[in-house]
Amino acid sequence: MTSPIHDTSLEGLARGWRVTDASTLKANQNLECDVVIVGSGAGGGMAAESLARRGLSVVLIEEGGLLGASRFKMVEALAYPELYQESAGRQTADKAITILQGRTVGGSTTVNWTSSFRTPATTLAWWRDAHGLAGLTDAEMAPWFAQVEARLAIDTWAMPPNPNNSVLEKGCAALGLSSARMRRNVKGCWNLGYCGMGCPTNAKQSMLVTTIPAALDAGAHLLTRARAERLLLQGRRVAGVILAALGADGIRPSGQTLTVRAREVVLAAGAIGTPAILLRSGAADASAQTGKRTFLHPVVLSGAVMNEEIRPWQGAPQTVYSDEFLHRWPLAERVGYKLEVPPIHPVLLGTTLTGFGSAHRGQMRQMPNLNVMLALTRDGFHPESTGGQVKLRGDGSPLLDYPLTAPLWDAFRHAWLTMAELQFAAGAQSVLTVHEDAAPARTLAEAHAQLQALPDEVLRARVVSAHVMGGAAMGKDEQSGVVDAHGRHWQYDNLTVVDGSVFPTSIGANPQVSVYAFAARSTDALGKRLA
Numbered sequence: 001m002t003s004p005i006h007d008t009s010l011e012g013l014a015r016g017w018r019v020t021d022a023s024t025l026k027a028n029q030n031l032e033c034d035v036v037i038v039g040s041g042a043g044g045g046m047a048a049e050s051l052a053r054r055g056l057s058v059v060l061i062e063e064g065g066l067l068g069a070s071r072f073k074m075v076e077a078l079a080y081p082e083l084y085q086e087s088a089g090r091q092t093a094d095k096a097i098t099i100l101q102g103r104t105v106g107g108s109t110t111v112n113w114t115s116s117f118r119t120p121a122t123t124l125a126w127w128r129d130a131h132g133l134a135g136l137t138d139a140e141m142a143p144w145f146a147q148v149e150a151r152l153a154i155d156t157w158a159m160p161p162n163p164n165n166s167v168l169e170k171g172c173a174a175l176g177l178s179s180a181r182m183r184r185n186v187k188g189c190w191n192l193g194y195c196g197m198g199c200p201t202n203a204k205q206s207m208l209v210t211t212i213p214a215a216l217d218a219g220a221h222l223l224t225r226a227r228a229e230r231l232l233l234q235g236r237r238v239a240g241v242i243l244a245a246l247g248a249d250g251i252r253p254s255g256q257t258l259t260v261r262a263r264e265v266v267l268a269a270g271a272i273g274t275p276a277i278l279l280r281s282g283a284a285d286a287s288a289q290t291g292k293r294t295f296l297h298p299v300v301l302s303g304a305v306m307n308e309e310i311r312p313w314q315g316a317p318q319t320v321y322s323d324e325f326l327h328r329w330p331l332a333e334r335v336g337y338k339l340e341v342p343p344i345h346p347v348l349l350g351t352t353l354t355g356f357g358s359a360h361r362g363q364m365r366q367m368p369n370l371n372v373m374l375a376l377t378r379d380g381f382h383p384e385s386t387g388g389q390v391k392l393r394g395d396g397s398p399l400l401d402y403p404l405t406a407p408l409w410d411a412f413r414h415a416w417l418t419m420a421e422l423q424f425a426a427g428a429q430s431v432l433t434v435h436e437d438a439a440p441a442r443t444l445a446e447a448h449a450q451l452q453a454l455p456d457e458v459l460r461a462r463v464v465s466a467h468v469m470g471g472a473a474m475g476k477d478e479q480s481g482v483v484d485a486h487g488r489h490w491q492y493d494n495l496t497v498v499d500g501s502v503f504p505t506s507i508g509a510n511p512q513v514s515v516y517a518f519a520a521r522s523t524d525a526l527g528k529r530l531a
Protein backbone atom coordinates (compact mmCIF):
# COMPACT_ATOMS: atom_id res chain seq x y z
CA MET A 1 0.00 0.00 0.00
CA THR A 2 1.37 3.46 -0.80
CA SER A 3 1.74 5.88 2.09
CA PRO A 4 -0.94 8.61 2.29
CA ILE A 5 1.83 11.05 3.28
CA HIS A 6 3.77 12.62 0.45
CA ASP A 7 7.53 12.93 0.56
CA THR A 8 7.85 16.38 -0.96
CA SER A 9 11.58 15.89 -1.57
CA LEU A 10 11.20 12.59 -3.46
CA GLU A 11 8.30 14.03 -5.46
CA GLY A 12 10.30 17.12 -6.36
CA LEU A 13 13.28 15.04 -7.45
CA ALA A 14 10.95 12.93 -9.61
CA ARG A 15 9.61 16.01 -11.36
CA GLY A 16 13.10 17.23 -12.18
CA TRP A 17 14.46 19.44 -9.38
CA ARG A 18 18.10 20.34 -9.91
CA VAL A 19 19.72 18.80 -6.85
CA THR A 20 23.35 17.70 -6.71
CA ASP A 21 24.55 15.57 -3.81
CA ALA A 22 28.18 16.73 -3.72
CA SER A 23 29.28 13.50 -2.02
CA THR A 24 28.71 11.72 -5.35
CA LEU A 25 31.03 14.00 -7.35
CA LYS A 26 34.17 12.42 -8.80
CA ALA A 27 35.80 15.63 -10.04
CA ASN A 28 36.05 19.31 -9.14
CA GLN A 29 33.21 21.49 -10.45
CA ASN A 30 32.74 25.13 -11.44
CA LEU A 31 29.31 26.76 -11.42
CA GLU A 32 28.04 30.26 -12.23
CA CYS A 33 24.82 31.94 -11.18
CA ASP A 34 23.25 35.27 -10.28
CA VAL A 35 23.06 34.52 -6.55
CA VAL A 36 24.74 31.86 -4.43
CA ILE A 37 23.11 31.31 -1.03
CA VAL A 38 25.05 29.46 1.67
CA GLY A 39 22.79 27.63 4.14
CA SER A 40 19.22 26.45 3.61
CA GLY A 41 17.64 27.19 7.01
CA ALA A 42 15.26 29.97 8.02
CA GLY A 43 17.24 32.74 6.32
CA GLY A 44 18.49 30.74 3.32
CA GLY A 45 15.08 29.23 2.59
CA MET A 46 13.39 32.63 2.59
CA ALA A 47 16.11 34.11 0.38
CA ALA A 48 16.00 31.21 -2.11
CA GLU A 49 12.27 31.49 -2.74
CA SER A 50 12.25 35.26 -2.98
CA LEU A 51 15.18 35.46 -5.41
CA ALA A 52 14.35 32.40 -7.56
CA ARG A 53 10.78 33.65 -8.02
CA ARG A 54 12.19 36.87 -9.47
CA GLY A 55 13.76 34.80 -12.25
CA LEU A 56 17.31 35.06 -10.89
CA SER A 57 19.51 31.97 -11.23
CA VAL A 58 20.09 30.73 -7.68
CA VAL A 59 22.48 28.12 -6.32
CA LEU A 60 21.64 27.07 -2.75
CA ILE A 61 24.38 25.38 -0.74
CA GLU A 62 23.78 23.08 2.24
CA GLU A 63 26.27 20.97 4.17
CA GLY A 64 23.57 18.54 5.33
CA GLY A 65 21.52 16.17 3.21
CA LEU A 66 18.11 16.42 1.54
CA LEU A 67 15.61 14.28 3.43
CA GLY A 68 11.84 14.20 3.49
CA ALA A 69 8.82 12.94 5.44
CA SER A 70 9.41 9.28 4.54
CA ARG A 71 12.85 9.43 6.16
CA PHE A 72 11.64 10.92 9.46
CA LYS A 73 11.03 7.93 11.72
CA MET A 74 10.47 9.63 15.11
CA VAL A 75 13.59 7.88 16.44
CA GLU A 76 16.19 10.00 18.23
CA ALA A 77 19.10 7.69 17.37
CA LEU A 78 18.45 8.23 13.65
CA ALA A 79 17.49 11.89 13.79
CA TYR A 80 20.32 13.47 15.76
CA PRO A 81 23.26 12.24 13.64
CA GLU A 82 21.41 12.92 10.38
CA LEU A 83 19.73 16.22 11.11
CA TYR A 84 21.81 18.11 13.70
CA GLN A 85 25.16 19.87 13.88
CA GLU A 86 27.64 17.60 15.62
CA SER A 87 24.90 14.96 16.11
CA ALA A 88 23.08 17.28 18.55
CA GLY A 89 26.18 17.27 20.77
CA ARG A 90 27.57 20.69 19.82
CA GLN A 91 28.93 22.43 22.90
CA THR A 92 30.51 25.71 23.84
CA ALA A 93 34.31 25.85 24.34
CA ASP A 94 34.16 24.97 28.07
CA LYS A 95 31.36 22.44 27.40
CA ALA A 96 29.06 24.36 29.76
CA ILE A 97 26.27 24.81 27.20
CA THR A 98 24.89 22.24 24.77
CA ILE A 99 23.68 23.83 21.54
CA LEU A 100 21.04 22.33 19.27
CA GLN A 101 21.25 23.45 15.63
CA GLY A 102 20.02 21.81 12.43
CA ARG A 103 22.28 20.48 9.71
CA THR A 104 20.07 19.36 6.87
CA VAL A 105 18.09 20.93 4.04
CA GLY A 106 15.75 23.34 5.84
CA GLY A 107 18.38 23.86 8.57
CA SER A 108 17.07 24.25 12.11
CA THR A 109 13.53 24.81 10.74
CA THR A 110 13.39 21.11 9.78
CA VAL A 111 13.87 20.11 13.42
CA ASN A 112 12.49 23.03 15.38
CA TRP A 113 9.53 23.00 17.73
CA THR A 114 7.30 25.44 15.78
CA SER A 115 6.87 28.18 18.43
CA SER A 116 6.26 31.39 16.52
CA PHE A 117 6.75 34.84 18.03
CA ARG A 118 7.39 38.19 16.40
CA THR A 119 10.47 40.10 17.58
CA PRO A 120 9.31 41.73 20.85
CA ALA A 121 8.67 45.47 20.50
CA THR A 122 11.06 46.06 23.42
CA THR A 123 13.87 44.36 21.47
CA LEU A 124 13.25 46.46 18.35
CA ALA A 125 13.17 49.58 20.54
CA TRP A 126 16.49 48.57 22.11
CA TRP A 127 18.07 48.13 18.67
CA ARG A 128 16.85 51.60 17.69
CA ASP A 129 17.98 53.28 20.90
CA ALA A 130 21.15 51.41 21.86
CA HIS A 131 22.35 50.29 18.43
CA GLY A 132 21.25 53.23 16.28
CA LEU A 133 19.07 51.14 13.96
CA ALA A 134 16.50 53.91 13.70
CA GLY A 135 14.61 52.41 10.75
CA LEU A 136 13.60 49.24 12.58
CA THR A 137 10.28 50.50 13.88
CA ASP A 138 7.24 48.35 14.65
CA ALA A 139 5.47 49.89 11.66
CA GLU A 140 8.40 49.06 9.35
CA MET A 141 8.58 45.43 10.48
CA ALA A 142 4.85 44.65 10.83
CA PRO A 143 4.23 43.93 7.10
CA TRP A 144 7.23 41.57 7.00
CA PHE A 145 5.99 39.64 10.02
CA ALA A 146 2.51 39.48 8.47
CA GLN A 147 3.94 38.26 5.16
CA VAL A 148 5.94 35.40 6.66
CA GLU A 149 3.11 34.44 9.02
CA ALA A 150 0.80 34.09 6.01
CA ARG A 151 3.43 32.16 4.03
CA LEU A 152 4.06 29.69 6.86
CA ALA A 153 0.47 29.31 8.12
CA ILE A 154 1.38 30.74 11.53
CA ASP A 155 -1.61 30.80 13.83
CA THR A 156 -2.61 30.16 17.44
CA TRP A 157 -2.66 26.44 18.20
CA ALA A 158 -6.31 25.59 18.74
CA MET A 159 -5.91 22.16 20.36
CA PRO A 160 -5.76 21.89 24.17
CA PRO A 161 -2.16 21.89 25.42
CA ASN A 162 -0.66 18.49 26.28
CA PRO A 163 -0.36 17.63 30.02
CA ASN A 164 3.29 18.77 30.01
CA ASN A 165 2.33 22.30 28.87
CA SER A 166 -0.77 22.28 31.09
CA VAL A 167 1.52 22.23 34.15
CA LEU A 168 2.81 25.69 33.20
CA GLU A 169 -0.69 26.97 32.53
CA LYS A 170 -2.05 25.58 35.82
CA GLY A 171 0.94 26.83 37.81
CA CYS A 172 0.55 30.35 36.40
CA ALA A 173 -3.20 30.34 37.12
CA ALA A 174 -2.61 29.16 40.71
CA LEU A 175 0.01 31.86 41.36
CA GLY A 176 -1.87 34.63 39.55
CA LEU A 177 0.80 34.93 36.85
CA SER A 178 0.03 35.53 33.19
CA SER A 179 0.36 32.80 30.58
CA ALA A 180 -0.79 32.46 26.99
CA ARG A 181 -1.18 29.93 24.20
CA MET A 182 1.43 29.87 21.46
CA ARG A 183 1.27 30.44 17.74
CA ARG A 184 2.79 27.68 15.59
CA ASN A 185 3.82 27.28 11.94
CA VAL A 186 1.80 24.17 11.20
CA LYS A 187 -0.90 23.10 8.76
CA GLY A 188 -2.95 20.00 9.68
CA CYS A 189 -0.65 19.05 12.58
CA TRP A 190 -1.25 15.52 13.93
CA ASN A 191 -0.21 16.58 17.47
CA LEU A 192 2.44 13.84 17.60
CA GLY A 193 5.20 15.62 19.55
CA TYR A 194 8.20 14.57 17.45
CA CYS A 195 8.92 17.91 15.70
CA GLY A 196 12.58 17.69 16.77
CA MET A 197 13.12 14.57 14.66
CA GLY A 198 11.72 16.06 11.45
CA CYS A 199 7.98 16.24 10.81
CA PRO A 200 6.79 12.88 9.45
CA THR A 201 3.51 14.34 8.16
CA ASN A 202 4.69 17.56 6.43
CA ALA A 203 2.51 19.56 8.81
CA LYS A 204 5.34 21.72 10.10
CA GLN A 205 5.77 24.55 7.63
CA SER A 206 9.56 24.38 7.69
CA MET A 207 11.72 25.57 4.82
CA LEU A 208 11.98 21.94 3.70
CA VAL A 209 8.34 21.83 2.61
CA THR A 210 7.62 25.50 1.78
CA THR A 211 10.18 27.94 0.40
CA ILE A 212 12.81 25.45 -0.77
CA PRO A 213 10.40 23.42 -2.92
CA ALA A 214 9.10 26.74 -4.30
CA ALA A 215 12.65 27.85 -5.15
CA LEU A 216 13.51 24.51 -6.75
CA ASP A 217 10.27 24.55 -8.74
CA ALA A 218 11.32 28.00 -9.97
CA GLY A 219 14.63 26.56 -11.24
CA ALA A 220 17.06 27.01 -8.33
CA HIS A 221 19.92 24.51 -8.06
CA LEU A 222 20.47 22.87 -4.65
CA LEU A 223 23.91 21.49 -3.73
CA THR A 224 23.76 19.24 -0.68
CA ARG A 225 26.63 17.80 1.36
CA ALA A 226 28.73 20.76 0.24
CA ARG A 227 30.44 22.90 2.88
CA ALA A 228 31.27 26.54 2.14
CA GLU A 229 34.89 26.94 3.13
CA ARG A 230 35.69 30.50 2.14
CA LEU A 231 34.72 33.47 0.04
CA LEU A 232 36.67 34.54 -3.03
CA LEU A 233 37.42 38.15 -2.07
CA GLN A 234 38.47 40.73 -4.70
CA GLY A 235 38.71 44.27 -3.32
CA ARG A 236 35.18 45.38 -2.39
CA ARG A 237 33.60 42.43 -4.18
CA VAL A 238 33.07 38.75 -3.50
CA ALA A 239 33.56 36.77 -6.71
CA GLY A 240 32.10 33.56 -5.32
CA VAL A 241 32.42 30.77 -2.80
CA ILE A 242 34.80 27.82 -2.55
CA LEU A 243 33.12 24.65 -1.28
CA ALA A 244 34.39 21.33 -0.04
CA ALA A 245 32.33 18.38 -1.22
CA LEU A 246 31.71 16.06 1.73
CA GLY A 247 32.33 12.34 1.58
CA ALA A 248 29.89 9.46 2.00
CA ASP A 249 29.76 10.04 5.81
CA GLY A 250 28.49 13.58 5.11
CA ILE A 251 31.10 15.00 7.49
CA ARG A 252 34.65 14.70 6.19
CA PRO A 253 35.62 16.33 2.87
CA SER A 254 35.81 13.93 -0.08
CA GLY A 255 38.69 15.84 -1.66
CA GLN A 256 36.59 17.36 -4.48
CA THR A 257 36.21 21.14 -4.59
CA LEU A 258 33.39 23.21 -6.03
CA THR A 259 33.73 26.84 -7.03
CA VAL A 260 30.51 28.83 -7.40
CA ARG A 261 30.92 32.27 -9.01
CA ALA A 262 28.04 34.69 -8.59
CA ARG A 263 26.96 38.32 -8.99
CA GLU A 264 25.78 38.31 -5.38
CA VAL A 265 26.72 36.15 -2.39
CA VAL A 266 24.20 35.59 0.40
CA LEU A 267 25.32 34.07 3.70
CA ALA A 268 22.70 32.12 5.69
CA ALA A 269 24.78 29.47 7.42
CA GLY A 270 23.39 30.35 10.87
CA ALA A 271 24.93 32.42 13.65
CA ILE A 272 27.86 30.06 14.15
CA GLY A 273 28.35 29.04 10.50
CA THR A 274 28.22 32.50 8.91
CA PRO A 275 30.77 34.22 11.19
CA ALA A 276 33.00 31.14 10.70
CA ILE A 277 32.92 31.56 6.90
CA LEU A 278 33.76 35.27 7.25
CA LEU A 279 36.61 34.47 9.65
CA ARG A 280 38.02 31.65 7.45
CA SER A 281 37.95 34.05 4.50
CA GLY A 282 39.79 36.79 6.37
CA ALA A 283 36.97 39.17 5.43
CA ALA A 284 37.55 42.84 6.15
CA ASP A 285 35.56 44.27 9.05
CA ALA A 286 36.03 47.86 10.26
CA SER A 287 33.89 47.13 13.35
CA ALA A 288 36.08 44.16 14.41
CA GLN A 289 32.80 42.53 15.48
CA THR A 290 32.78 39.44 13.22
CA GLY A 291 32.06 36.43 15.43
CA LYS A 292 31.70 38.64 18.51
CA ARG A 293 28.52 39.34 20.47
CA THR A 294 27.16 35.95 19.47
CA PHE A 295 24.11 35.31 21.62
CA LEU A 296 22.25 32.31 22.84
CA HIS A 297 19.15 32.31 24.94
CA PRO A 298 20.91 30.31 27.68
CA VAL A 299 18.24 27.95 29.04
CA VAL A 300 17.98 26.40 32.51
CA LEU A 301 15.55 23.67 33.43
CA SER A 302 13.44 22.36 36.27
CA GLY A 303 11.92 18.86 36.38
CA ALA A 304 8.84 17.88 38.37
CA VAL A 305 7.34 14.50 39.14
CA MET A 306 3.57 14.88 38.89
CA ASN A 307 0.91 12.60 40.39
CA GLU A 308 -0.79 12.17 37.04
CA GLU A 309 0.72 10.73 33.86
CA ILE A 310 2.26 13.47 31.73
CA ARG A 311 3.79 11.46 28.84
CA PRO A 312 5.92 14.51 27.93
CA TRP A 313 6.93 13.03 24.58
CA GLN A 314 3.36 13.22 23.27
CA GLY A 315 1.51 16.16 21.79
CA ALA A 316 2.60 19.48 20.30
CA PRO A 317 5.87 20.38 22.04
CA GLN A 318 5.55 24.00 23.15
CA THR A 319 2.05 25.46 23.30
CA VAL A 320 1.96 27.56 26.50
CA TYR A 321 4.33 30.32 27.59
CA SER A 322 4.62 32.97 30.23
CA ASP A 323 6.32 36.33 29.69
CA GLU A 324 5.71 37.37 33.30
CA PHE A 325 9.48 37.59 33.99
CA LEU A 326 10.57 38.67 30.51
CA HIS A 327 9.51 42.28 30.84
CA ARG A 328 9.58 42.60 34.62
CA TRP A 329 12.85 44.55 34.94
CA PRO A 330 14.43 47.30 32.83
CA LEU A 331 16.52 45.53 30.16
CA ALA A 332 19.85 46.99 31.23
CA GLU A 333 19.25 46.24 34.92
CA ARG A 334 18.44 42.57 35.12
CA VAL A 335 18.27 39.65 32.66
CA GLY A 336 14.65 38.59 32.15
CA TYR A 337 13.40 35.20 31.01
CA LYS A 338 10.58 33.56 29.10
CA LEU A 339 9.00 30.39 30.49
CA GLU A 340 8.16 27.47 28.21
CA VAL A 341 7.85 23.68 28.27
CA PRO A 342 10.05 21.57 25.98
CA PRO A 343 9.25 18.15 24.53
CA ILE A 344 10.95 15.28 26.36
CA HIS A 345 12.35 12.21 24.64
CA PRO A 346 14.61 9.57 26.22
CA VAL A 347 17.97 10.52 24.68
CA LEU A 348 17.40 14.23 25.21
CA LEU A 349 16.33 13.58 28.80
CA GLY A 350 19.09 11.09 29.56
CA THR A 351 21.79 13.49 28.39
CA THR A 352 20.28 16.51 30.13
CA LEU A 353 19.50 15.02 33.52
CA THR A 354 22.13 15.27 36.20
CA GLY A 355 23.61 12.44 38.28
CA PHE A 356 24.89 9.00 37.44
CA GLY A 357 24.10 5.30 37.88
CA SER A 358 21.10 4.29 39.96
CA ALA A 359 20.08 7.91 40.76
CA HIS A 360 20.02 8.69 37.04
CA ARG A 361 18.16 5.47 36.29
CA GLY A 362 15.60 6.28 38.98
CA GLN A 363 14.91 9.66 37.39
CA MET A 364 14.61 8.16 33.92
CA ARG A 365 12.02 5.68 35.23
CA GLN A 366 9.86 8.62 36.30
CA MET A 367 9.71 9.93 32.74
CA PRO A 368 6.00 9.13 32.19
CA ASN A 369 5.09 11.43 35.10
CA LEU A 370 7.70 14.06 34.37
CA ASN A 371 7.10 17.70 33.56
CA VAL A 372 10.06 19.79 32.48
CA MET A 373 9.92 23.57 32.41
CA LEU A 374 12.52 25.85 30.87
CA ALA A 375 13.55 29.46 31.32
CA LEU A 376 14.96 31.10 28.23
CA THR A 377 17.16 34.00 29.34
CA ARG A 378 17.46 37.16 27.32
CA ASP A 379 21.17 37.83 26.81
CA GLY A 380 22.75 40.91 25.24
CA PHE A 381 20.96 43.82 26.90
CA HIS A 382 22.64 44.09 30.30
CA PRO A 383 26.01 45.93 30.03
CA GLU A 384 27.82 42.86 31.42
CA SER A 385 25.97 40.40 29.24
CA THR A 386 27.99 40.55 26.06
CA GLY A 387 27.45 36.99 24.80
CA GLY A 388 30.03 34.73 23.24
CA GLN A 389 32.58 34.67 20.45
CA VAL A 390 32.85 32.36 17.46
CA LYS A 391 36.45 31.24 17.04
CA LEU A 392 38.07 28.79 14.63
CA ARG A 393 39.69 25.52 15.64
CA GLY A 394 42.94 24.49 13.97
CA ASP A 395 41.01 22.69 11.22
CA GLY A 396 38.87 25.77 10.52
CA SER A 397 35.71 24.43 12.17
CA PRO A 398 33.84 26.86 14.41
CA LEU A 399 33.80 26.84 18.20
CA LEU A 400 31.66 29.12 20.34
CA ASP A 401 33.27 30.48 23.48
CA TYR A 402 30.45 31.58 25.80
CA PRO A 403 31.24 32.70 29.34
CA LEU A 404 28.28 32.60 31.73
CA THR A 405 28.26 36.06 33.29
CA ALA A 406 27.00 37.21 36.70
CA PRO A 407 23.73 38.68 35.31
CA LEU A 408 22.98 35.29 33.73
CA TRP A 409 23.59 33.41 37.00
CA ASP A 410 21.29 35.88 38.73
CA ALA A 411 18.58 35.12 36.15
CA PHE A 412 19.15 31.35 36.42
CA ARG A 413 18.70 31.43 40.19
CA HIS A 414 15.54 33.52 39.95
CA ALA A 415 14.17 31.24 37.20
CA TRP A 416 14.86 27.99 39.07
CA LEU A 417 12.89 29.26 42.06
CA THR A 418 10.03 30.51 39.87
CA MET A 419 9.83 27.18 38.06
CA ALA A 420 9.79 25.26 41.36
CA GLU A 421 6.99 27.53 42.64
CA LEU A 422 4.99 26.97 39.45
CA GLN A 423 5.49 23.20 39.51
CA PHE A 424 4.48 22.87 43.17
CA ALA A 425 1.51 25.17 42.55
CA ALA A 426 0.44 22.81 39.73
CA GLY A 427 0.58 19.83 42.12
CA ALA A 428 4.12 18.43 41.76
CA GLN A 429 5.15 15.61 44.14
CA SER A 430 8.78 16.68 43.91
CA VAL A 431 10.88 19.18 41.97
CA LEU A 432 14.43 18.75 40.71
CA THR A 433 16.47 21.78 39.72
CA VAL A 434 18.63 20.54 36.85
CA HIS A 435 21.96 21.18 38.58
CA GLU A 436 24.46 18.51 39.71
CA ASP A 437 24.24 19.60 43.35
CA ALA A 438 20.45 19.56 43.60
CA ALA A 439 18.37 16.65 44.88
CA PRO A 440 14.62 16.16 44.42
CA ALA A 441 12.83 18.56 46.80
CA ARG A 442 9.47 17.56 48.30
CA THR A 443 8.39 21.06 49.32
CA LEU A 444 8.95 24.57 48.07
CA ALA A 445 10.77 25.43 51.29
CA GLU A 446 13.19 22.54 50.64
CA ALA A 447 13.72 23.65 47.04
CA HIS A 448 14.30 27.21 48.22
CA ALA A 449 16.88 26.11 50.81
CA GLN A 450 18.71 24.01 48.23
CA LEU A 451 18.76 26.86 45.73
CA GLN A 452 20.47 29.15 48.26
CA ALA A 453 23.36 26.69 48.43
CA LEU A 454 23.82 25.81 44.74
CA PRO A 455 27.15 27.03 43.38
CA ASP A 456 27.19 29.25 40.27
CA GLU A 457 29.54 26.86 38.55
CA VAL A 458 29.76 25.88 34.91
CA LEU A 459 29.34 22.15 34.26
CA ARG A 460 27.30 21.82 37.49
CA ALA A 461 24.24 23.70 36.23
CA ARG A 462 22.89 22.12 33.05
CA VAL A 463 22.55 24.90 30.44
CA VAL A 464 21.27 24.31 26.92
CA SER A 465 20.16 26.40 23.95
CA ALA A 466 18.56 25.93 20.53
CA HIS A 467 18.70 29.63 19.63
CA VAL A 468 21.86 31.17 18.19
CA MET A 469 21.96 34.84 17.18
CA GLY A 470 24.48 37.60 16.42
CA GLY A 471 28.10 37.46 15.35
CA ALA A 472 27.61 39.48 12.14
CA ALA A 473 25.32 42.10 13.59
CA MET A 474 23.53 44.99 11.97
CA GLY A 475 24.98 48.37 12.83
CA LYS A 476 24.24 51.94 11.82
CA ASP A 477 27.68 52.34 10.23
CA GLU A 478 30.77 50.29 9.49
CA GLN A 479 32.27 51.05 12.90
CA SER A 480 29.33 49.67 14.82
CA GLY A 481 28.25 46.62 12.88
CA VAL A 482 29.28 44.00 10.32
CA VAL A 483 26.22 44.55 8.10
CA ASP A 484 23.67 47.33 7.58
CA ALA A 485 19.98 47.17 8.48
CA HIS A 486 19.29 45.22 5.25
CA GLY A 487 22.03 42.68 5.94
CA ARG A 488 24.48 44.20 3.40
CA HIS A 489 28.07 43.77 4.48
CA TRP A 490 29.66 47.16 5.10
CA GLN A 491 32.92 46.16 3.38
CA TYR A 492 31.68 44.21 0.35
CA ASP A 493 29.26 45.60 -2.23
CA ASN A 494 27.73 42.25 -3.22
CA LEU A 495 27.64 40.35 0.07
CA THR A 496 24.44 40.06 2.14
CA VAL A 497 23.80 38.19 5.41
CA VAL A 498 20.22 37.00 6.03
CA ASP A 499 20.33 34.60 9.00
CA GLY A 500 20.21 34.86 12.78
CA SER A 501 23.71 36.32 12.87
CA VAL A 502 22.47 39.83 11.96
CA PHE A 503 20.77 40.42 15.32
CA PRO A 504 22.61 42.84 17.66
CA THR A 505 21.30 41.07 20.78
CA SER A 506 19.34 37.91 21.47
CA ILE A 507 15.71 38.24 20.42
CA GLY A 508 14.08 37.59 23.79
CA ALA A 509 11.64 35.16 22.16
CA ASN A 510 12.04 32.04 20.02
CA PRO A 511 13.77 33.50 16.99
CA GLN A 512 12.50 31.79 13.85
CA VAL A 513 9.92 34.43 12.89
CA SER A 514 12.51 37.16 13.40
CA VAL A 515 14.92 35.38 11.04
CA TYR A 516 12.19 34.85 8.43
CA ALA A 517 10.98 38.45 8.55
CA PHE A 518 14.43 40.08 8.40
CA ALA A 519 15.48 37.68 5.62
CA ALA A 520 12.31 38.44 3.64
CA ARG A 521 12.90 42.18 4.02
CA SER A 522 16.60 42.01 3.10
CA THR A 523 16.13 39.74 0.08
CA ASP A 524 13.26 41.83 -1.22
CA ALA A 525 15.61 44.83 -1.28
CA LEU A 526 18.35 42.69 -2.81
CA GLY A 527 16.05 41.27 -5.49
CA LYS A 528 14.98 44.78 -6.51
CA ARG A 529 18.62 45.81 -6.74
CA LEU A 530 19.57 42.82 -8.91
CA ALA A 531 16.52 42.99 -11.21
Ligand SMILES: Cc1cc2nc3c(=O)[nH]c(=O)nc-3n(C[C@H](O)[C@H](O)[C@H](O)COP(=O)(O)OP(=O)(O)OC[C@H]3O[C@@H](n4cnc5c(N)ncnc54)[C@H](O)[C@@H]3O)c2cc1C
Pocket residue numbers: 038039040041042043044061062063064100101102103104105106107108109111112113114115116117196226227228229268269270271273274277318466467468498499500501509510511512513515
Ligand atom coordinates in the same frame (compact mmCIF):
# COMPACT_ATOMS: atom_id res chain seq x y z
C1 LIG B 1 15.69 21.64 18.24
C2 LIG B 1 15.38 23.08 17.90
C3 LIG B 1 14.16 23.62 18.29
C4 LIG B 1 13.87 24.94 17.97
N1 LIG B 1 12.62 25.41 18.25
C5 LIG B 1 12.27 26.66 17.84
C6 LIG B 1 10.94 27.12 17.99
O1 LIG B 1 10.05 26.40 18.45
N2 LIG B 1 10.67 28.40 17.60
C7 LIG B 1 11.62 29.22 17.09
O2 LIG B 1 11.32 30.39 16.82
N3 LIG B 1 12.89 28.79 16.92
C8 LIG B 1 13.22 27.53 17.24
N4 LIG B 1 14.48 27.07 17.00
C9 LIG B 1 15.47 28.00 16.42
C10 LIG B 1 15.21 28.35 14.96
O3 LIG B 1 14.91 27.20 14.20
C11 LIG B 1 16.47 29.04 14.45
O4 LIG B 1 16.62 30.25 15.20
C12 LIG B 1 16.44 29.42 12.99
O5 LIG B 1 16.18 28.31 12.17
C13 LIG B 1 17.81 30.02 12.62
O6 LIG B 1 17.84 30.31 11.25
P1 LIG B 1 19.23 30.50 10.52
O7 LIG B 1 18.91 30.74 9.08
O8 LIG B 1 20.02 31.50 11.25
O9 LIG B 1 20.02 29.11 10.70
P2 LIG B 1 19.59 27.61 10.46
O10 LIG B 1 18.12 27.48 10.30
O11 LIG B 1 20.25 26.81 11.51
O12 LIG B 1 20.25 27.24 9.05
C14 LIG B 1 21.63 27.27 8.80
C15 LIG B 1 21.97 26.20 7.77
O13 LIG B 1 23.27 26.46 7.25
C16 LIG B 1 23.96 25.22 7.11
N5 LIG B 1 25.40 25.50 7.15
C17 LIG B 1 26.14 25.92 8.21
N6 LIG B 1 27.42 26.11 7.86
C18 LIG B 1 27.50 25.80 6.54
C19 LIG B 1 28.56 25.80 5.60
N7 LIG B 1 29.80 26.19 5.93
N8 LIG B 1 28.30 25.40 4.33
C20 LIG B 1 27.04 25.01 3.97
N9 LIG B 1 25.99 25.00 4.81
C21 LIG B 1 26.22 25.40 6.09
C22 LIG B 1 23.47 24.39 8.27
O14 LIG B 1 23.67 23.01 8.03
C23 LIG B 1 22.00 24.78 8.35
O15 LIG B 1 21.20 23.93 7.57
C24 LIG B 1 14.82 25.74 17.29
C25 LIG B 1 16.03 25.21 16.90
C26 LIG B 1 16.32 23.87 17.19
C27 LIG B 1 17.62 23.30 16.75
